[in-house]
Amino acid sequence: MDLHEALYTTRAMRRVKPDPIPVEVQQRILDAAIRAPSGGNAQNWRFLLVESQEVKDRLGPLYRRCLGMVWDNIYKDKTDAAEANPADADHAQWLRVKRSADWLAENFESVPLYLMGFCLGDPTGGSIFPAVWSAMLAARGEGVGTSLTSAFMLAADETLEVLEVPQDEGWIFACCVSLGYPTGRWGVAPRTPAHEVTFKDRWGQGLDFEIDGPLWKG
Amino acid sequence: MDLHEALYTTRAMRRVKPDPIPVEVQQRILDAAIRAPSGGNAQNWRFLLVESQEVKDRLGPLYRRCLGMVWDNIYKDKTDAAEANPADADHAQWLRVKRSADWLAENFESVPLYLMGFCLGDPTGGSIFPAVWSAMLAARGEGVGTSLTSAFMLAADETLEVLEVPQDEGWIFACCVSLGYPTGRWGVAPRTPAHEVTFKDRWGQGLDFEIDGPLWKG
Numbered sequence: 001m002d003l004h005e006a007l008y009t010t011r012a013m014r015r016v017k018p019d020p021i022p023v024e025v026q027q028r029i030l031d032a033a034i035r036a037p038s039g040g041n042a043q044n045w046r047f048l049l050v051e052s053q054e055v056k057d058r059l060g061p062l063y064r065r066c067l068g069m070v071w072d073n074i075y076k077d078k079t080d081a082a083e084a085n086p087a088d089a090d091h092a093q094w095l096r097v098k099r100s101a102d103w104l105a106e107n108f109e110s111v112p113l114y115l116m117g118f119c120l121g122d123p124t125g126g127s128i129f130p131a132v133w134s135a136m137l138a139a140r141g142e143g144v145g146t147s148l149t150s151a152f153m154l155a156a157d158e159t160l161e162v163l164e165v166p167q168d169e170g171w172i173f174a175c176c177v178s179l180g181y182p183t184g185r186w187g188v189a190p191r192t193p194a195h196e197v198t199f200k201d202r203w204g205q206g207l208d209f210e211i212d213g214p215l216w217k218g
Numbered sequence: 219m220d221l222h223e224a225l226y227t228t229r230a231m232r233r234v235k236p237d238p239i240p241v242e243v244q245q246r247i248l249d250a251a252i253r254a255p256s257g258g259n260a261q262n263w264r265f266l267l268v269e270s271q272e273v274k275d276r277l278g279p280l281y282r283r284c285l286g287m288v289w290d291n292i293y294k295d296k297t298d299a300a301e302a303n304p305a306d307a308d309h310a311q312w313l314r315v316k317r318s319a320d321w322l323a324e325n326f327e328s329v330p331l332y333l334m335g336f337c338l339g340d341p342t343g344g345s346i347f348p349a350v351w352s353a354m355l356a357a358r359g360e361g362v363g364t365s366l367t368s369a370f371m372l373a374a375d376e377t378l379e380v381l382e383v384p385q386d387e388g389w390i391f392a393c394c395v396s397l398g399y400p401t402g403r404w405g406v407a408p409r410t411p412a413h414e415v416t417f418k419d420r421w422g423q424g425l426d427f428e429i430d431g432p433l434w435k436g
Contacts (some may be wrong), residue, residue, distance in 0.1 A: 003224045003359045007250045007352050023427055029414035031431040032225045037366055040293060041315055043410050052419040075258060097259055124368050125343015126393050127332065130351040132344075133254065134225050137355075141221045148255055150342050164420040175344050192261050194248035201270040202382040209241055213249040 001141040004216040008106045010137055011189040012097075013145025014104040016180025020051075021113045025142045027181075029115075032138035038127035044120040045128050046171060047135075048163060051113050059152075060108035060160045066151040071098070093190065104147060104178060113179040116163065118171045128174045136177060145182035150175045188214050219359040222434040228355055229407040231363025232322040235261035239331045243360045247333075247397075250254075256345035257354025262338040263346050264389060265353075266381060269331050276380045277370075278326035283370040285323045289316070311408065316393075322365065322396060331397040334381065346392045354395060363400035368393045376416045406432050 030047065038044060050056060071079060079098060082091035104111070115135060119128035136146040152159040156173055165171055194211040219371055248265065256263065268274060289297060297316060300309035322329070333353060337346035354364040370377040374391055412429040 001221045001353060003219045003221045004250065006221045007356060008253045010253075010255075012255055027427060027429045028433055029410075030416055031429050031433045032222065034409045034412045034415065035226045035228075036405065037228075037230055039368070040296075041311075041407070043415065045415060046421075047412075047416040049416060049418050049425070055419050078258075093259075101321070124371070124392055125347050126350075126366060126368050129343055129347030130354075130366070133348040133351050134347075137221060137223060148344060148348070150257070150344050153342070164422065166421065174342055188253065189259070191252045194245075194252045194265075195264060197252065197261065197268060198248055198265040198371065200267050201273050203264075203266060203384065204382065207267070209245060211245045211249050214253070215246055215249045 004038075005218065006137045006140045008214060008218070009186040010140040010146070011187060012100065012147040013180075013184065013186075014100045014147045014178060015183045016111055016145050016178070017183060018110045018112055018156050019181050019194035021144060021179055021181075025139075025144065026113070028142065029135050029138045029144070031072040033079040033131045033135035035132045038131070039122065042121075044122060044128070045131055046120075047119040047131075048116040048118070049113060050116065050163075053109070055162065056109045056111070056114070059114075059159070062155050062158055062162070063149075063151065064105045066154040067101060069154045070151050079123050100132045101149075104149075111178045111180050115177040115179060117177070118165070119174050120170050120172065120179075121172075122172070125174060132175055132177060139179055143181065144179050145184075147178045148175055149178070152176055188216075188218070223436065224355045224358045226406050226432060226434045226436070227404040228358040228364070229405060230318065230365040231398075231400040231402065231404075232318045232327055232365045233325075233397060233401045234363050235401060236328045236330055237399050239362060239397055239399075243357075243362065244331070245296070246360065247353050247356045247362070251349045251353035254349035256349070257340065260339075262340060263349055264336040266334040266336070267331060268334065268381075271327070274327045274332070277332075277377070280373050280376055280380065281326050281367075281369065282323045284372040285319060287372045288369050290395070299321065309348075313376070319367075322367075329396045329398050329401070333395040333397060335392040335395070336383070337392050338388050338390065340390070340392075343392060350393055350395060357397055358404075360401065362389045362397050363402075365396045366393055370394055406434075406436075
């Protein structure tokens with residue numbers, strides 16, 4: 001696959017089939033992930049693949065509780081506004097994201113594979129998320145859909161207990177990636193143009209160019 | 219460029235020529251970056267391109283001071299051990315990384331471009347580092363070398379002051395990426411094999427397969 005196709009079309013693909021991910025595909029995804037950089041090349045990362053139905057059955061209720069907290073505490077106003085005026089394009093987009101996230105929560109136990117990322121001594125996340133994103137891009141190259149969520153952090157202790165993560169070694173849960181063969185289509189997700197979120201030389205000073213993206217059209 | 223070539227060969231390229239990065243290349247890098255996911259698709263990211271010699275001249279001394287703190291406080295034992303026994307392969311590799319990082323510090327002002335990443339309300343880094351890593355992969359596709367450093371965090375207040383980042387809006391400095399045309403060659407960096415850093419279903423339980431990487435050979 002072309003690099004830019006992967007960079008542009010690896011959108012969140014939460015609705016997936018229950019079909020398992022072949023071992024060879026899992027291997028290629030993991031091997032690509034660990035090529036990412038980490039501070040001092042320390043590779044202070046651990047990955048945990050969850051494929052066992054028993055473990056997924058224990059994580060599912062936790063995830064639904066966490067996502068409920070996300071909706072109630074972080075996104076309540078945004079959702080209320082969107083539901084009050086769903087004809088607005090941004091609102092409609094938000095309601096699509098929310099339905100997609102709810103689908104994942106409701107079907108958590110039927111997703112074939114999860115990849116959990118953990119880090120040690122990494123206050124910024126800069127030594128775990130390049131590897132996690134590489135895993136997601138490599139999955140895209142295999143036709144495997146992914147989505148990234150850190151919602152489990154809202155029940156971190158219980159999540160670590162289910163996964164039997166030791167309490168005394170300092171490993172921090174960074175994120176959970178769902179993986180599966182998508183039911184929907186790949187595409188370029190809408191974004192605020194780059195020149196609206198980029199400054200030049202000092203904060204607040206605009207670029208001397210605009211970027212009429214997406215520059216990759218497929 | 220092939221996705222896997224980018225994922226496998228985007229190693230830290232700190233030694234770069236002073237030649238400027240053309241505007242069209244900057245545009246493609248930024249446009250690729252913003253296609254990355256972010257929590258709730260909030261895109262709570264800002265990027266700051268530093269190309270002005272005046273700003274680089276103010277950042278250079280700060281960076282050298284920060285990197286000095288990194289060597290003295292975080293990696294002193296590792297460096298001492300490596301210098302005591304440089305014939306060991308891991309030690310030799312570490313000394314190469316250190317020399318490369320020192321090159322960047324000593325030549326900070328001659329690197330043509332820096333991309334600073336900032337985030338808001340992103341405790342894990344999961345909503346900024348996918349975008350930053352996409353920028354680095356897109357740069358690789360353009361033949362532009364990059365390296366990722368968060369060392370400026372050790373002088374965060376002064377860095378934000380130089381960049382004129384407002385104190386009251388909550389934007390957090392996440393990282394600095396150096397960009398330039400490399401003097402060295404691209405290649406696959408050494409890594410601990412994926413099966414040694416990946417568990418299955420619960421912490422401490424090994425995968426039922428090994429991964430004899432790199433699986434992408436070029």
